[in-house]
Amino acid sequence: MNRIFPILTVVFAILAIWYAGSFLMNRAWVMDQAARAGTEPSVSEVFRDTMNQPRAKLPAPHQVAAELYDGIFDKKITSKRSLVYHGFITLEATFYGFVLGIVVGVALAVLIVLSRAADLTLMPWAIISQTIPVVALAPMIVVLTNAMGAGSLMVPKAIIAGYLSFFPVLVSMVKGLRSPDQMQLDLLRTYGASQSQTFWKLRLPASLPYFFASLKIAVAASLVGAIVGELPTGAIAGLGARMLIGSQFGEPMIMWASLFAAAILAALLIWVVGGVEKVAARLMGVRPA
Incomplete structure (x- = not known):
């Protein structure tokens, strides 16, 4: 446990910084879309949209993990997308x-x-x-x-x-x-x-x-x-x-x-x-x- 705890601490810190970076870098697009629609999104809505953009400037960790899982396990090995x-x-x-x-x-x-x-x-x-x-x-x-x-x-x-x-x-x-x-x-x-x-x-x-x-x-x-x-x-x-x-x-x-x-x-x-x-x-x- 003494060896795992420092590793997990670093991993969680990296994930936190990554999520924060995704929010900040993808926020501009969400606010621009809301301004064009004439709406005022809440903080939770902005966070949700920044975490699920299909072509985000900085994809969120869970998006990358999903794409990685799809490319490794959900595609046939012979597929050009595998x-x-x-x-x-x-x-x-x-x-x-x-x-x-x-x-x-x-x-x-x-x-x-x-x-x-x-x-x-x-x-x-x-x-x-x-x-x-x-x-x-x-x-x-x-x-x-x-x-x-x-x-x-x-x-x-x-x-x-x-x-x-x-x-x-x-x-x-x-x-x-x-x-x-x-x-x-x-x-x-x-x-x-x-x-x-x-x-x-x-x-x-x-x-x-x-x-x-x-x-x-x-x-x-x-x-x-x-x-x-x-x-x-x-x-x-x-x-x-x-x-x-x-x-x-x-x-x-x-x-x-x-x-x-x-x-x-x-x-x-x-x-x-x-x-x-x-x-x-x-x-x-x-x-x-």
Whole structure:
């Protein structure tokens, strides 16, 4: 109960602020409609109308929850209006980008740790790459992949997702591979261990806690990349495309429901990564804290 109470307090505070914001932002339309009709609505009538506008500036929480429930449970999975259908489209790009980010991040981290030259040349460029806004980079990736003959929309989305997810893996793996102290390294040298044996027996096992911690960040970043990648590619399926359709056609309910569906998907992915981390720790003989 001591852990749940603070969480519930924050949730209720967010809902209260959200409802207040919905009332204030949607009130102008209600008052305008009443003025045109020549009526003077009561406070309760104004509140009721602001909470049930079909195209509200800021939909109320219960409206978003109803649209989210409808998109997840009331629509067939094969329906183009199903958030589950669009979620699977985005999940596929997220998975490919996540794998790409892991491979690139781990490979660069190994090079940087084992090679002084790579450390001086690759790490600064990796840091600089994260200063480029992904919304500006995404159209360029789409154009380049199309010019190279990549007919599938999955390729640019996966590249954008991998671009966002590789950096946390890279930084954490570099930190993890360098985490063994000098005494441990000297001990292995005393036993005549080669650089390769030092890497596999000491550096890599020591880096695993850092690696799994970075995966939770990377999988969320990969999801963001997949959603952003759907915007300039002209995609008609996926949570990002669904948000764009809601914005273009003035359907805020669709946009908000898709946003919360993406948040739920991110939470599930982080939960899966956490489960894999526990299994890996158990296989390595790590005792739970």
